Amino acid sequence: MTTELPEISLPVGERLLLLSCCAPCSGDVIQTLAANKIDTTVLFYNPNIHFEEEYQIRLEENKKFTLECGFDFVDLNYDPDNWFEAVKGFENEPEKGERCFRCFAMRLRKTAEYAQANGFKIFADTLGISRWKDLKQVHSAGEMVAKDFPDLMYWPYNWRKKGGSMRMDKVSQEQNFYRQNYCGCIYSRRD
Numbered sequence: 001m002t003t004e005l006p007e008i009s010l011p012v013g014e015r016l017l018l019l020s021c022c023a024p025c026s027g028d029v030i031q032t033l034a035a036n037k038i039d040t041t042v043l044f045y046n047p048n049i050h051f052e053e054e055y056q057i058r059l060e061e062n063k064k065f066t067l068e069c070g071f072d073f074v075d076l077n078y079d080p081d082n083w084f085e086a087v088k089g090f091e092n093e094p095e096k097g098e099r100c101f102r103c104f105a106m107r108l109r110k111t112a113e114y115a116q117a118n119g120f121k122i123f124a125d126t127l128g129i130s131r132w133k134d135l136k137q138v139h140s141a142g143e144m145v146a147k148d149f150p151d152l153m154y155w156p157y158n159w160r161k162k163g164g165s166m167r168m169d170k171v172s173q174e175q176n177f178y179r180q181n182y183c184g185c186i187y188s189r190r191d
């Protein structure tokens with residue numbers, strides 16, 4: 001194992017389902033999981049991303065890196081209509097407001113549904129690793145969703161700690177990842 005990567009282990013189960021938002025946010029997370037030999041499937045469910053061309057760029061880059069690291073990659077439907085419905089009425093919220101909570105919850109719910117249908121016991125995400133995100137908000141969305149899935153555990157791991165934030169930038173530079181300048185949705189692009 002690369003010495004600078006932390007040692008981690010799954011609190012339950014033997015396979016992790018990881019919701020990923022993009023390659024820059026998940027690069028270090030995926031490397032850390034691979035170094036710790038944690039059997040991981042990376043799930044891409046991000047109908048929040050606007051435009052579709054942008055979605056495809058983020059998808060392809062995330063997929064390529066995931067496969068290079070030896071993990072499976074699942075690409076769920078791009079269904080922006082459902083996303084717009086989930087955040088309806090909260091379009092003018094600032095980032096870290098209610099719109100973001102609903103956005104996280106919607107994507108995590110789909111992740112939990114996939115996890116349950118495919119025999120996973122635990123799911124996590126990369127949504128809170130960026131300093132632009134409210135980590136507590138992400139985790140509370142995950143905990144809320146998990147209450148509806150008694151056989152599943154949401155793992156609120158803080159990927160920023162133990163040097164994660166620094167390594168996130170380092171991996172992005174080393175891999176020359178495309179780095180977007182807005183979170184994803186049309187409103188974050190507007191603001």
Ligand code: SF4
Pocket residue numbers: 048049095096099100101103104183184185186187188
């Ligand atoms: S700013 Fe990001 S987290 Fe918030 S609603 Fe838009 S895409 Fe979702």
